[in-house]
Amino acid sequence: MVEIIIMTTIALSVAMVIPFYRVAVGPTVYDRILGVGVMGTKAIVLITLVGFIFDRFDMFIDIALAYALLNFIGTVAVAKYLERKGIEH
Amino acid sequence: MNILDILGSVILVAGLIFVLIGSIGIIRFPDFYTRTHAAGKCDTLGLVLVLIGLGFHVEGMLNTIKLLLIAVFIAIANPTATHAIARAAYRLGLKPLLDLKSKDSQNDTLS
Numbered sequence: 001m002v003e004i005i006i007m008t009t010i011a012l013s014v015a016m017v018i019p020f021y022r023v024a025v026g027p028t029v030y031d032r033i034l035g036v037g038v039m040g041t042k043a044i045v046l047i048t049l050v051g052f053i054f055d056r057f058d059m060f061i062d063i064a065l066a067y068a069l070l071n072f073i074g075t076v077a078v079a080k081y082l083e084r085k086g087i088e089h
Numbered sequence: 090m091n092i093l094d095i096l097g098s099v100i101l102v103a104g105l106i107f108v109l110i111g112s113i114g115i116i117r118f119p120d121f122y123t124r125t126h127a128a129g130k131c132d133t134l135g136l137v138l139v140l141i142g143l144g145f146h147v148e149g150m151l152n153t154i155k156l157l158l159i160a161v162f163i164a165i166a167n168p169t170a171t172h173a174i175a176r177a178a179y180r181l182g183l184k185p186l187l188d189l190k191s192k193d194s195q196n197d198t199l200s
Contacts, residue, residue, distance in 0.1 A: 001090070001146060004098050008139065011105050018112040022124070030121050030178040037170055038115060038128050041163065042108070045136050048143060048156065057147055061155045068162050075170040083177035 002053060009049045016042045029087065033078055040071035097145025104138030107131055120186035121178060129171035137164050 016039055023035035044064050051060025114127030140160040144153045 001094055004101065005143070005146065008101055008105060012108065012139070015105075015108045015112040019115045021116050028121055028178070028183060030174055030183065031124065033174050034121075034124060034128050034171070035115065037167075037174070038112075038132055041132065041136060041167055044159065044163065045139050048140065048159070052143065052147065057152055058149070061152055061159075065155060065159055065162075068159055068166070072162075072166040072170055076173045079170070079173040079177045083180050086181060 005049060005052055009046065009053065012042060012046055012049065016046065029082070033075065033082075037071070037075040040067075040074070044068045044071065093145050097142045099142075100138055100145070101142030104135045104140075104142055107135030107138060109135075111135055121183060122175060122185050125171050125175045129168045133164060133167045136160075136167075 019035040019038045021035075023032050023039070026032045026035060044067050047060055047064040047067060048057075051057045051064070054060075108131075111127050111131030114131060115124055118124045118127060137160045140156050140163070144156045144160075147153060147156065
């Protein structure tokens with residue numbers, strides 16, 4: 001049953017590389033923040049899948065839970081910082 | 090292979106389809122506000138489906154409860170973060186793309 005989990009991990013890694021294009025060449029700074037947020041959210045699910053494959057699920061699920069909180073706080077903090085500071089396009 | 094494993098695998102593959110379509114939408118949509126559409130809804134549903142499908146495969150009640158906790162947190166937090174970025178962009182005057190012909194009006198600001 002671990003084969004479909006490995007296939008899911010590979011497909012999710014490919015789907016995680018695709019928004020990196022938007023981070024690299026995005027026209028505005030908001031596109032870059034959006035791409036980083038999407039990649040971080042996919043990394044949460046990727047951590048749980050890797051924990052299932054390596055049979056250390058009870059440890060990796062806690063790391064994923066902490067990373068989910070940290071990713072959300074980081075994205076909202078950058079958005080609030082830009083909104084308060086103001087940038088020129 | 091019992092019925093729960095098959096059900097979990099079907100949900101897992103359905104979530105993967107949503108995630109891949111959302112990733113393609115992030116690089117293919119022409120405007121920032123349309124990209125938030127792909128990132129806020131499509132990716133959220135796909136990742137929640139992947140986590141629920143993984144919950145059918147793990148053993149142990151506590152691990153399943155923690156997986157459901159992460160799924161609920163992603164379903165709440167990911168659209169909130171996307172909304173925060175979109176509101177910051179709108180407050181700072183990023184203009185939505187209203188005409189597909191003139192793609193260079195993407196970086197114009199509201200006067």
